């Protein structure tokens with residue numbers, strides 16, 4: 001029987017494939033993860049975004065002794081998006097609405113928190129969310145004032161939906177992603193506790209093949225302690241190195257606490273041409 005790899009962690013499957021998969025291999029992946037040594041500037045970035053502080057213990061003394069350029073950067077202003085409203089839902093490509101504005105799409109495994117992220121970015125609760133996977137079952141289009149459109153998609157890698165349904169969603173998303181001229185960027189949302197899984201890598205390969213620019217967004221970051229979060233960021237950045245269409249920087253957010261969300265709003269506004277280059281880079285250099 002074929003092994004179900006949809007929820008398998010990437011590091012596990014590669015080591016299993018290579019060496020025949022013993023418990024020791026998996027343990028060594030965990031050990032490898034623990035050995036990742038994030039630089040101080042990453043810790044500082046995460047602290048500034050609101051993901052806790054590095055404990056003043058001996059363990060982190062060497063990190064604290066590193067020197068960074070700017071100890072007291074000026075904080076960003078609070079960016080706000082205009083009122084977000086739902087204007088179309090599509091179960092088939094024939095019902096995609098005409099594209100009046102440029103778009104950003106949100107994809108990811110079921111239940112990672114895509115719909116919650118849209119709500120958090122737009123400071124609203126209009127997008128339906130659930131603690132059960134598989135809630136979003138069509139492509140939903142939301143206009144953000146007259147600035148741009150945010151597009152919420154069904155999850156992939158969802159084990160409890162039958163194969164036909166899964167295949168249909170996948171086909172729908174591939175058509176949208178491959179044909180939509182107004183699509184400026186795809187945000188691939190992943191759960192900070194799990195990192196990139198095989199189903200994600202599979203999706204990233206498809207995005208790369210279709211030459212669609214994408215950026216990984218790690219959400220549910222409130223559920224990780226700072227050192228683990230920093231390591232996860234490094235591990236994910238390493239995993240996406242080989243993709244030509246990947247944005248190098250991984251966005252780090254929590255829809256629950258709002259940490260990192262202002263930074264993501266700012267990057268989106270710049271991407272969609274609603275933030276001046278000089279303002280964006282001046283602020284970015286301060287970080």
Ligand SMILES: Nc1nc2c(ncn2[C@@H]2O[C@H](COP(=O)(O)OP(=O)(O)OP(=O)(O)O)[C@@H](O)[C@H]2O)c(=O)[nH]1
Pocket residue numbers: 108109110111112113114115116117128129130131132133134135136137153154155156219220221222223253254255256257
């Ligand atoms: N702690 C925490 N929970 C979150 C966060 N974001 C989402 N959740 C929870 O995760 C669950 C799934 O959220 P959704 O936004 O519905 O996930 P989704 O990816 O849209 O799911 P599908 O539409 O089924 O693919 C809900 O119970 C949310 O409350 C977060 O940043 N932190």
Ligand SMILES: [Mg+2]
Pocket residue numbers: 114115116128129135136152153
């Ligand atoms: Mg959803």
